[in-house]
Amino acid sequence: MKPTVKPKNPNFSSGPCAKRPGYDLSKLPTRTLGRSHRAKSAKAIIEEVITKSKQILEMPSDYRLAIVPGSDTGAIEMALWNFFGDPSVETRGVDILAWENFGSEWVHDLEKQLKIKNLRKFVVDYGEFPDVASVDFNRDVVFTWNGTTSGVCLPNADWIPAQRQGLSICDATSAVFAMAIDWKKIDVLTYSWQKSMGGEGAHGVLILSPKSVERLESHTPTIGLPKIFQMLKKGKLNEELFTGATINTPSMLCIEDALDSLNWMITEGGLTAMIKRSHDNLHVIKQWMTNSGRFQFLANDPSTISNTSVCLKFSSDFYLKLDKEKKAAFAKDVASLLEKEGVAFDIGSYRDAPPGLRIWCGATIDTENVTALLPWLDWAHDEIAGKL
Numbered sequence: 001m002k003p004t005v006k007p008k009n010p011n012f013s014s015g016p017c018a019k020r021p022g023y024d025l026s027k028l029p030t031r032t033l034g035r036s037h038r039a040k041s042a043k044a045i046i047e048e049v050i051t052k053s054k055q056i057l058e059m060p061s062d063y064r065l066a067i068v069p070g071s072d073t074g075a076i077e078m079a080l081w082n083f084f085g086d087p088s089v090e091t092r093g094v095d096i097l098a099w100e101n102f103g104s105e106w107v108h109d110l111e112k113q114l115k116i117k118n119l120r121k122f123v124v125d126y127g128e129f130p131d132v133a134s135v136d137f138n139r140d141v142v143f144t145w146n147g148t149t150s151g152v153c154l155p156n157a158d159w160i161p162a163q164r165q166g167l168s169i170c171d172a173t174s175a176v177f178a179m180a181i182d183w184k185k186i187d188v189l190t191y192s193w194q195k196s197m198g199g200e201g202a203h204g205v206l207i208l209s210p211k212s213v214e215r216l217e218s219h220t221p222t223i224g225l226p227k228i229f230q231m232l233k234k235g236k237l238n239e240e241l242f243t244g245a246t247i248n249t250p251s252m253l254c255i256e257d258a259l260d261s262l263n264w265m266i267t268e269g270g271l272t273a274m275i276k277r278s279h280d281n282l283h284v285i286k287q288w289m290t291n292s293g294r295f296q297f298l299a300n301d302p303s304t305i306s307n308t309s310v311c312l313k314f315s316s317d318f319y320l321k322l323d324k325e326k327k328a329a330f331a332k333d334v335a336s337l338l339e340k341e342g343v344a345f346d347i348g349s350y351r352d353a354p355p356g357l358r359i360w361c362g363a364t365i366d367t368e369n370v371t372a373l374l375p376w377l378d379w380a381h382d383e384i385a386g387k388l
Helices: 040-057 071-083 088-092 101-113 210-218 239-243 252-268 270-292 324-340 367-386
Strands: 064-069 094-098 119-123 140-144 168-171 188-192 203-208 295-297 309-314 357-360
Touching (some): 040 270, 064 071, 071 168, 071 203, 071 210, 094 101, 203 210, 270 367, 309 324, 357 367
Parallel strands (some): 094 140, 140 168, 168 188
Antiparallel strands (some): 064 203, 295 309
8 A cells, every 4th residue: 555654854965965953044054154265254164164074073173174075986086196106116016996987987997097007806796795815915905894885885994904005095984974994994084074974065075194194205206286185285184174174265155064963963972972873774675685575685685785885686476577678677666666755865876886776764864754764665656566
């Protein structure tokens, strides 16, 4: 039967993600709008975002955090061009892991753009997780913490040695504020506000460990770097970037929006509470799936199932009998029906991923909305199946 209860918030997009519960744009402070981002009052708000981000993420005090252009893509490419733009990278070598679209983009950057020859690729299909036992941390290592388009995340950071010669460079955009980051295992980390914070796009965050700063200052990039990638000033790290002096002009409206999200996180109980909210959402889906019979997680290993970008594939006997083209059409029709009913927006799987659904379950999603959504997934499956 058609469900009668709809989610109060149907926004389950995996980016930009749902705003925090109770969000009200009209209550967002406008104190810095129309002001220079270098004005004392505006810079103080940027500094507050940096300070509270470090506080919630429980970062070591000697790690640095900067707001940079270009969302997570800008942040991770800023790191790649700086750390792999000098000849010494060929001596060290780089290992890169990829198990979904964005990780594969970073493979392309290292191989085709930066043209690194001493490169080892650990690339697997959607739903799989690479064999990390063969990764060599005498080399630099690049990886995502959570595969946003595959729903596959690191089961843990045990495979990363605390003592390592190379740098560990992590794209954690759909993991931060929802998964515990072991900072001893991380030298460079990037993310964006529009994922787990429910913030706005176009701004990225770059985090550096003391070890990565030492590397940066001792191995200056020899390739040309555009202004928005430059982190050094006269051969030394430009510390101003990490104290609120952004490289280019940020949106102060987005800065205020980010601060609103951070303040909400603190009020709700900080990182522990945010991780619990995400895990509670995933738990509801796991319970529902035991009785559904129509869906499975795209992640093949249960220990790698993401608690933010939860990717599902269809598993009913009806669906499995369809040919490839009809499977893709079926998945799109199910997502379209859910949107038409006003119960779930933007939950179709990523365009390059296997046909299915992708439900954002980060901390800004209330568990009651996930609970209300799930019966609609079964109903939509059967509605579309009944028309074929």
